[in-house]
Amino acid sequence: MISIEELKYLAEISKINLTDDEINKFPPQLNKTIEYIDILEELASDESITLDLHEINFDELRDDVVKKSDGQPIIKNLTEEGFLRGPKMK
Amino acid sequence: MGHLHDLLAYEVVEGIKSQQFTAEQYVGSIIKRIEDVDSKLHSFITVDSEGALSSAKIIDRKIKEKEDIGSLPGVTIGIKDNISTKGIRTTCASKILEGYVPSYDATVIRKLKENGAIILGKLNLDEFGMGSTTEYSSFHSTHNPWNLDYVPGGSSGGSGAAVAAGECTVSLGSDTGGSIRCPASFCSVVGVKPTYGRVSRYGLISYANSLEQIGPICRSVKDAVMIMNIISGKDIMDNTSTQSTPIAIQSKLGKLNIAIIKELINGSDHDVTRTVYSASEKFKDIGYSCEEVSIKNLDYALPSYYTLASAEASSNLARYDNIRYGFDFPIEEYKWDTYFSNVRKNFGQEVKRRILIGSYVLSSGYYSKYYLKARMLRSLLKLELLKLFNKYDLLIGPTMPILPFKIGEKIDDPFKMYLIDINTVLANLAGIPAISIPVGFSNGLPIGLQIMAAPFQEQKLIDASLALEDTIDIQRRPNSI
Numbered sequence A: 001m002i003s004i005e006e007l008k009y010l011a012e013i014s015k016i017n018l019t020d021d022e023i024n025k026f027p028p029q030l031n032k033t034i035e036y037i038d039i040l041e042e043l044a045s046d047e048s049i050t051l052d053l054h055e056i057n058f059d060e061l062r063d064d065v066v067k068k069s070d071g072q073p074i075i076k077n078l079t080e081e082g083f084l085r086g087p088k089m090k
Numbered sequence B: 001m002g003h004l005h006d007l008l009a010y011e012v013v014e015g016i017k018s019q020q021f022t023a024e025q026y027v028g029s030i031i032k033r034i035e036d037v038d039s040k041l042h043s044f045i046t047v048d049s050e051g052a053l054s055s056a057k058i059i060d061r062k063i064k065e066k067e068d069i070g071s072l073p074g075v076t077i078g079i080k081d082n083i084s085t086k087g088i089r090t091t092c093a094s095k096i097l098e099g100y101v102p103s104y105d106a107t108v109i110r111k112l113k114e115n116g117a118i119i120l121g122k123l124n125l126d127e128f129g130m131g132s133t134t135e136y137s138s139f140h141s142t143h144n145p146w147n148l149d150y151v152p153g154g155s156s157g158g159s160g161a162a163v164a165a166g167e168c169t170v171s172l173g174s175d176t177g178g179s180i181r182c183p184a185s186f187c188s189v190v191g192v193k194p195t196y197g198r199v200s201r202y203g204l205i206s207y208a209n210s211l212e213q214i215g216p217i218c219r220s221v222k223d224a225v226m227i228m229n230i231i232s233g234k235d236i237m238d239n240t241s242t243q244s245t246p247i248a249i250q251s252k253l254g255k256l257n258i259a260i261i262k263e264l265i266n267g268s269d270h271d272v273t274r275t276v277y278s279a280s281e282k283f284k285d286i287g288y289s290c291e292e293v294s295i296k297n298l299d300y301a302l303p304s305y306y307t308l309a310s311a312e313a314s315s316n317l318a319r320y321d322n323i324r325y326g327f328d329f330p331i332e333e334y335k336w337d338t339y340f341s342n343v344r345k346n347f348g349q350e351v352k353r354r355i356l357i358g359s360y361v362l363s364s365g366y367y368s369k370y371y372l373k374a375r376m377l378r379s380l381l382k383l384e385l386l387k388l389f390n391k392y393d394l395l396i397g398p399t400m401p402i403l404p405f406k407i408g409e410k411i412d413d414p415f416k417m418y419l420i421d422i423n424t425v426l427a428n429l430a431g432i433p434a435i436s437i438p439v440g441f442s443n444g445l446p447i448g449l450q451i452m453a454a455p456f457q458e459q460k461l462i463d464a465s466l467a468l469e470d471t472i473d474i475q476r477r478p479n480s481i
Helices: A004-013 A020-042 B009-017 B023-041 B049-064 B107-114 B157-164 B181-186 B221-231 B262-266 B270-285 B298-319 B336-346 B349-362 B367-391 B414-419 B425-430 B458-471
Strands: B044-047 B076-080 B118-123 B170-175 B190-193 B213-218 B257-261 B289-293 B394-398 B434-442 B445-453
Touching: A004 A020, A004 B349, A020 B298, A020 B349, A020 B367, A020 B414, B009 B023, B009 B049, B009 B221, B023 B044, B023 B049, B023 B076, B023 B118, B044 B157, B049 B118, B076 B157, B107 B118, B107 B221, B118 B157, B157 B170, B157 B181, B157 B213, B170 B190, B170 B221, B181 B190, B181 B434, B181 B445, B190 B221, B190 B458, B213 B221, B221 B434, B221 B458, B257 B262, B257 B270, B257 B367, B262 B270, B262 B394, B270 B289, B270 B394, B270 B434, B270 B445, B270 B458, B298 B349, B298 B367, B298 B414, B298 B425, B349 B367, B367 B394, B367 B425, B394 B458, B434 B458, B445 B458
Parallel strands: B076 B118, B076 B170, B257 B289, B257 B394
Antiparallel strands: B044 B118, B170 B213, B190 B213, B190 B434, B394 B445, B434 B445
8 A cells, every 4th residue: 555655756756746735635545546456466477378469560661761851840948049948957 | 401510420421512501601500509509518628610610611612623522521520639630739638738739630630631521629538538527627527418417428528528419520539448438428429449550549649558549429320430431540650550441331241149248237227237238139139149248357357457557657648847848837947856746746636646556556566466467467358358259249238337427426536436437448458449329318318338349340340330220219419408
């Protein structure tokens, strides 16, 4: 089950700042889901079961031909000089 | 003929091609319809009246000049707001993308436009497709046209409501765990989730990319076939897509063998069970055989779905850092190691919960316990279903185990909300096609029948659905709105 400490760790690795309200509210909500998915433990691991689900035919690869790019991407943060802005690295 | 906005897609095409009315007249009537009813329904996030009318005029000019107008001239399409439309903002009903305007069309959009269809606007959804009622939209909730106090289903709730209310001829939704079929069932319209890979996902903003497909929501099965045949096909921009055979309105398949999934029908509300059994009797009346079957791994399906979908969501939503696309969040005030976490607190709570669960099931110590087991179950389930499809052409059951419920009823208990997906996630886990068709009402609230087939056997789904549609005439448009 997820404790408040573990929740804070998950929020850190997910890069999401949680509000105080969410830090208190989420553990019981998430724990209901985790209790529910615990049932998956009943399934015995079976390495012979292939995890491949969707076959894709790779016979046809496209020709290695240079194509013109499809126009200017519209990116909100592009500066006039055409650069992307990001937060300051320190 | 009633109102223009009541016409089905194939009727619109006939009417415009035979010049009974112009595309401009038809689109004008649809825009008027939206103006009349959307303040009650809130199906739309963005309506592009100007673009739609200008496209209509182009169609009319082409008809006059006898140019090729494709197979869907004048058909107005509402697009779920997680499908990219060039020049029309695409928000995924999230604050995180509220300013995002794609610079390209999704492949499905391009194909529809090439055939003369008119993109009307963007329809409401649960944020990033995560939800079953459209209540998790960061804009507003959508209301069920059959009873405005009730949910329209989700996550493609706007798509279901708009079609039922005649706000567009047809709509597109996306389905990751039931998000086309649930609103189709709750709004008494037809919704199709194609076989995984039949329809290109290029331009669909990812939630869980091994589970989701774009599909049509329509007022008739024939309309769904028209849309499916346009949007299907291998696409070099989506390596999981593959070529498929077009679906025919009249096939030579003959009588089909059907099986009802015992656990799904027994787990449903009484009125739902009764109505679905009665629909299965109609299949017998037209000569299909109908037995009951059990699915051994059913109890693990929903836990497996939520494990996999959350895991994929946590990965797919990692890109939202407000650098390449986003909203107005000041860069200057934040350092690089706090910027992203601050930006990302603008996700809604349900999205946050799923990202956190996803991180949990993928993290060290839990990965084999949850994620690998879920993937294993997925294969087991698919094998089990394929074995059943060796014996039966189709598997049926209720689309939703319950009737539509009131807005606000389940919002405080997210876990209760998850449980209503129990019938629909099977098809996403196994990558098989599924349709929901309206089969009745209880106290004025719609009930849908779900039919599933083996991969790429959409023809069988359509045959059975058309046969049922011929036999039971279920109302697709509420009188009250």
